Amino acid sequence: MQVYFIGIDIGTQGARVILVDQQGMLVASASRSFVLDERSREEQSPTIWWNACEKLLDEILNGLSADFDKSAIQAVSVTSTSGTVIPLDVNNQPLHNAIMYSDGRSAEQGKRIQKIALRHVKDGYTGFNASSGISKILWFMERYPEQRGRIALWIHASDYIVGKLSNIYNTTDYTNALKSGYDVADLKWPTYIIDELGLKKEWLQKVVPSGTVVGLLQEGLATRWGLKKIKVVVGMTDGCASQVASGAVKPGDWNTTIGTTLVIKGVTRNQVIDPLGRLYSHRHPEGYWMPGGASNTGADWITVDFSSDILQWNRAAEKLIPTGKIAWPLLQEGERYPLMAPQARAIAPEQVSKSELYAANLEGVACIERLAYEIIEELSGEKVAAVYAAGGGSNSEVWLKIRAAVLNVPIYKCKAASGALGAAIMAASKTYYSSVTEAVSHMTIMEKEIFPDMELVAQYETQYQQFKEELKTLNYL
Template sequence: MYLGIDLGTSGVKVIILDCHDTLLAQANCSLTVSRPYPLWSEQNPHDWWQATCDAVQQIKLEHPALLAAVKAVGLSGQMHGATLLDTDNKVIRPAILWNDGRSEAQCKTLEAAQPNSRKITGNIAMPGFTAPKLLWVKENEPENFSKIAKILLPKDYLRFLMTGDFASDMSDSSGTLWLDVANRCWSAPMLAATHLTVAHMPTLYEGTAITGNLSTSVAQAWGLDEVPVVAGAGDNAAGAAGIGVIKPNQAFLSLGTSGVYFAANENYLPNPESAVHTFCHCIENTWHQMSVILSAASCLSWVTRLTGFENELALLNEVEKCDFTQPCNVLFLPYLSGERTPHNNPDAKGLFFGLDHNTNAATLGRSVLEGVAFAFADGQQALLKSGSLIDEVSVIGGGSKSPLWGRILASVLNRPLTFREGGEVGPAFGAARLARIGVENLSPKVVCNSGKVKLVIEPDEVMQKYYRLQHKKYQDIYQSIKAHF
């Protein structure tokens, strides 16, 4: 048995897999995001730990024997979050999250301080990355900056509380802007540009390496032995391991809080000017490119609340009744948290265009699903221009439960989409797989295979025709109003 823990933005998911990839147990515990000021997005790291323990306790109550049989733990988590610890290993301030946009000015400062930053990191400096956040803290909270002894990514803070070790993996660390991504090591010049040193950083491991063991107190509280904890991965690389996207020309779409279009590569292929990310994969000697949209399934949750529906499924049922032989009169820009690929614009805002007296909740819901699909299409264009080759696309994340959204996405992207077993728990599934590889010393190609196909959704010819025109209109709307953001 293998325990996979995924620390997301909206909650913690914990699963147990057996050696045959059978999902035997799972539990979830919700988290909230604090947005005290415009562009800010924060969480209390103590809430991550409490949610993780609560989720494990749910499984312990229902499946204590499964927990007792766990051989190893794998971790995945939301990327880029700045978790700051002092010399007593106490949290200094709330963690600044991946979708926080306050540090745009510091991105310019960072690239000016280290002109080779894009060459070293393979990425353009964006407010979502960790390094600019630290410059913001130095400039705006100097007392807090002076206290910093260690900087951890969100999942690695959980690891520290689980094992007492300061450790991270290559894939998650790629999103800090402190990693030399080609050489898979910390970059002293990038750290110096943010007034930090390697001493502030955790030890780096490949995703399948063992970083420590559960402490006695945590093992007893959770009902496990003092089993090994594997390095794991950032949520996207873990999702790739979970869905079997570890070989060239494979790709996936992640419909989580944010949206990710992820393509695996066997070589390092940076193209920072396109706002495509180039990161280390969680598999040794493998890299990946990805386009990122900051709001995906979170847009559906938002419009569900806006229209007064009890849950997303209820709204989706209304959207199903729309006439999809005709284009929607309303277009939606899904930039509720700004945008990364391809715009790199933290100030971008959401927009409904084309409202009239006949606009109803179903129309708004449909336009949201389509707007997110158009954002993915922009990301697909950026990936292809950056050299990624895409033969097969799988879909993971909570939004993958909607066949309607799959049909819209397939038609907008002009390619079939594959839905596989375990896709809705992708990162946690991948974390458990990485744990198995680490303790059994297996080949990733043996363990990280593509899951059983549940459904393949082909593009709809009628929808393709009008989506081609609507996507162009969607792009034109952004270009015409971006100066007003």
């Protein structure tokens, strides 16, 4: 029997809604861009998000064929940006626009909070900054003290859509709560948030594992869309939802997304504590840990210098690897992960053709990726078993081949590693399946499996060690 799940993704620029079955097969999808103003990086109206969701759900659910069994739709969940927060009044109405993760006005509050957190939290997350929800909450309290008495609850972006669907606003999940100060190791709100920052206990949400059912679809919405009162599942941050959609949910599984930057997220049995602050860990719904970090290295150099005919460059690279050249295509100044080197600059080999430079740059990014995983293995004491690839960088066959050989692990590319699919998987994880691991095993479709070419592995081992030596010579490592 076919059953179905709805995934909703609220991004910075727009919303996407998908309907998939229990095998992850897409039944319908729709997306809509938001009409935003020049302040959209700082604040956005949650009403705009909900209006877009309603229209997209109208489009999908009212557009299904007459013989489609809507009673087989089981659950819905939501993903959205991490660190975006909204103050609600006693009627669950926003007192202010959503304060976006990208709003830099709370930088000073973030620094203060980090100092306080370091005194109280031994091994948990303390990397608060302007992008953290707790920093924005404190900024709002100090910027609008007259609103303090009207605040009934602070929520996150995905919580708002979950609330509009279910009328339950007081529950969030581990991934959203992390940057609002929740201690995901001890599973509680730390006392310093109340005692030193001045928040009220009643403002803080109940925090549950991702995938938890928080309520049922409101009756009016169920009638509008011809649905039963389906289950509404707590939301998840966009980065974690994309990791879930990539397939990387078991201990030893890792996801590398290569877009403008390189983002690594994975699963370990034990908490990864990085004294340098390059990595931080979310809590997995099954009690594991989901460490991650973001590099300034990525595929932006391709957009700048090689976008004219990417297929041509990839065909040329296939004939040139391994190049034996040391390259690092770092466009901006400084690196944050796996190196903390604000003085770092790009490394470019001399006297090479443009095709050779392209191939060497692909290898250089793979070397940065391997260094990142070496640090993860060192800090966690656990081995990286497989890497699940996502982002624009995963579309290059030759790059996947290089990366598999440099990392010496299998690389898997999921057919559709989107945040909306991640939300749909979370909707299914405790309503139809027994866990997120089981849901992922059925709902992700692997498009490619790339296993290391052992001849290339040996050649790249030498080149990688030379790469590390160059970083040490330059005092980057």
